[in-house]
Amino acid sequence: MDRTVVLITGCSSGIGLHLATRLASDPSRSFKVYATFRDLSTQGPLWEAAESRGCPPGSLETLQLDVQDADSVAAARARVTEGCVDVLGEPPQNACQSLPCPVSKPRCPEAQGASGVPQGQRAVREARGDRPLLAVCNAGRGLLGPLEVHSADAVGSVLDVNLVGTVRVLQAFLPDMKRRHSGRILVTGSMGGLMGIPFNDVYCASKFAIEGLCESLAIQLLPFGVHVSLIECGPVRTAFQEKFQMGRGVVLDNVDAQTRNLFSQYLRHSKQVFREQGQDPEEVAEVFLTAMRDPRPALRYFSSEGILPLVRLRLSDPSGCSYVAAMHRIGFSDKPAHGPDGAGTEAGAGTGGP
Numbered sequence: 541m542d543r544t545v546v547l548i549t550g551c552s553s554g555i556g557l558h559l560a561t562r563l564a565s566d567p568s569r570s571f572k573v574y575a576t577f578r579d580l581s582t583q584g585p586l587w588e589a590a591e592s593r594g595c596p597p598g599s600l601e602t603l604q605l606d607v608q609d610a611d612s613v614a615a616a617r618a619r620v621t622e623g624c625v626d627v628l629g630e631p632p633q634n635a636c637q638s639l640p641c642p643v644s645k646p647r648c649p650e651a652q653g654a655s656g657v658p659q660g661q662r663a664v665r666e667a668r669g670d671r672p673l674l675a676v677c678n679a680g681r682g683l684l685g686p687l688e689v690h691s692a693d694a695v696g697s698v699l700d701v702n703l704v705g706t707v708r709v710l711q712a713f714l715p716d717m718k719r720r721h722s723g724r725i726l727v728t729g730s731m732g733g734l735m736g737i738p739f740n741d742v743y744c745a746s747k748f749a750i751e752g753l754c755e756s757l758a759i760q761l762l763p764f765g766v767h768v769s770l771i772e773c774g775p776v777r778t779a780f781q782e783k784f785q786m787g788r789g790v791v792l793d794n795v796d797a798q799t800r801n802l803f804s805q806y807l808r809h810s811k812q813v814f815r816e817q818g819q820d821p822e823e824v825a826e827v828f829l830t831a832m833r834d835p836r837p838a839l840r841y842f843s844s845e846g847i848l849p850l851v852r853l854r855l856s857d858p859s860g861c862s863y864v865a866a867m868h869r870i871g872f873s874d875k876p877a878h879g880p881d882g883a884g885t886e887a888g889a890g891t892g893g894p
């Protein structure tokens with residue numbers, strides 16, 4: 541059986557790491573996963589997880605891919621879609637040493653030929669490029685704080701990673717998928733792409749843009765048999781908040797007192813929402829799997845039912861007034877996000893973002 545080849549961006553931690561190891565260890569043995577990293581020195585936790593999950597040899601390979609660098613995206617695409625033979629002309633004896641494969645030899649299942657398929661044969665089969673291909677655009681960055689404290693560089697960097705980075709990956713993979721009339725794109729979406737969240741303005745702008753990008757593409761790709769799906773996540777317990785572009789240590793000295801006060805209220809609320817409602821990335825990985833196996837792929841899948849009431853509330857009043865008022869009540873309340881009279885119960889979810 542040909543395995544589905546899956547490339548995932550942003551696998552150093554969180555959703556990407558969990559998804560990569562979940563797919564590679566799937567009992568069906570039907571996935572070949574290329575887990576990619578902005579910085580390959582951060583791949584240790586992935587291999588630890590792969591070991592503890594018992595990912596079989598040949599199921600997982602790591603590659604460098606910085607979504608901000610078009611050359612690195614192109615190199616990863618070449619490695620994944622063309623296979624060893626297309627690059628070197630002959631099935632290499634030591635693929636991972638001669639190709640830009642960053643995995644040290646003992647850890648690279650391809651180099652070990654441990655899958656039971658002779659390495660040359662496997663390389664030839666992979667080079668045909670006729671296997672189902674799936675790209676998961678997951679890499680992302682947050683930016684938290686009052687808008688006026690963000691530098692233009694910080695804003696540009698978040699938009700570059702979250703939006704332009706996704707475009708770079710899609711531009712690299714779509715032509716091949718269209719030519720083959722097969723392929724799937726999955727993108728890690730966010731409730732921050734479906735509704736505004738206070739103090740996450742730039743992050744939300746990037747994720748709203750992703751919604752427009754994916755929805756537009758989904759329409760025009762229909763005749764090509766290529767499907768685009770967003771996995772819409774509410775709060776997920778990952779390293780995301782630790783890696784915020786400016787972190788929580790934003791300098792608020794020049795910000796007015798009322799905004800500072802609102803910001804600290806929001807931070808308290810957000811912390812509580814993550815504590816009480818934050819999902820485990822493993823649950824999110826299962827939603828990805830459901831989407832991947834769906835014979836009639838939808839544009840949107842929701843990682844949790846919890847965000848749906850807010851989504852519906854927002855759509856029910858196109859003027860936006862109901863949503864803005866509700867979100868203000870929820871986001872700046874010190875009451876529990878869920879509780880007998882807790883803010884958030886009216887809409888069913890807290891707004892901790894991102």
Ligand SMILES: NC(=O)c1ccc[n+]([C@@H]2O[C@H](COP(=O)([O-])OP(=O)(O)OC[C@H]3O[C@@H](n4cnc5c(N)ncnc54)[C@H](OP(=O)(O)O)[C@@H]3O)[C@@H](O)[C@H]2O)c1
Nearest residue numbers: 550552553554555578606607679680730773775776778780
């Ligand atoms: N956690 C949540 O509550 C939540 C909710 C909704 C949506 N999301 C979305 O889920 C996705 C994954 O986030 P996460 O929660 O799993 O957080 P995470 O653990 O911080 O993972 C983010 C990943 O993106 C990578 N990344 C950042 N810049 C990159 C670049 N230029 N090129 C390639 N990779 C890059 C990071 O790599 P480095 O470690 O090298 O920086 C990291 O591997 C993001 O798109 C995020 O917007 C998260």
